[in-house]
Amino acid sequence: MPKRDEIRDLVGELHPDDGVPPPRRSGGGERRSSERKLRALCSQVRRTLELILPADLELRVRDVIPDADPARLIVLLESAGPPGELAALHARVEGLAPLLRREVAHAITRKRAPDLSYRISPARRGP
Numbered sequence: 504m505p506k507r508d509e510i511r512d513l514v515g516e517l518h519p520d521d522g523v524p525p526p527r528r529s530g531g532g533e534r535r536s537s538e539r540k541l542r543a544l545c546s547q548v549r550r551t552l553e554l555i556l557p558a559d560l561e562l563r564v565r566d567v568i569p570d571a572d573p574a575r576l577i578v579l580l581e582s583a584g585p586p587g588e589l590a591a592l593h594a595r596v597e598g599l600a601p602l603l604r605r606e607v608a609h610a611i612t613r614k615r616a617p618d619l620s621y622r623i624s625p626a627r628r629g630p
Contacts, residue, residue, distance in 0.1 A: 576620075
């Protein structure tokens with residue numbers, strides 16, 4: 504290891520911050536990282552729900568999006584059934600919500616499972 508005198512000869516003068524790594528620039532890297540992680544979580548939740556939703560409900564997971572609170576996700580579902588049955592279908596899904604959340608908790612790589620809220624709309628028809 505070089506001695507202080509040898510270092511002084513090389514740099515001219517020593518400062519208190521010599522040898523300290525430069526500060527990290529705030530280029531939004533942390534924000535981008537958290538957004539990427541949130542998108543990955545939404546994808547994991549979507550894949551899990553696609554696998555475990557009961558087929559007799561005739562529901563398709565259209566998307567999973569973050570709510571204003573990152574600990575809460577909104578699950579957008581589409582129903583192939585008649586539009587008049589959406590309220591009854593929503594009640595069934597809400598009854599299954601604890602089971603669905605538990606299965607999601609087992610499938611994702613997070614310490615805490617997010618709260619899930621469900622929105623059901625009629626399936627889009629046409630081209």
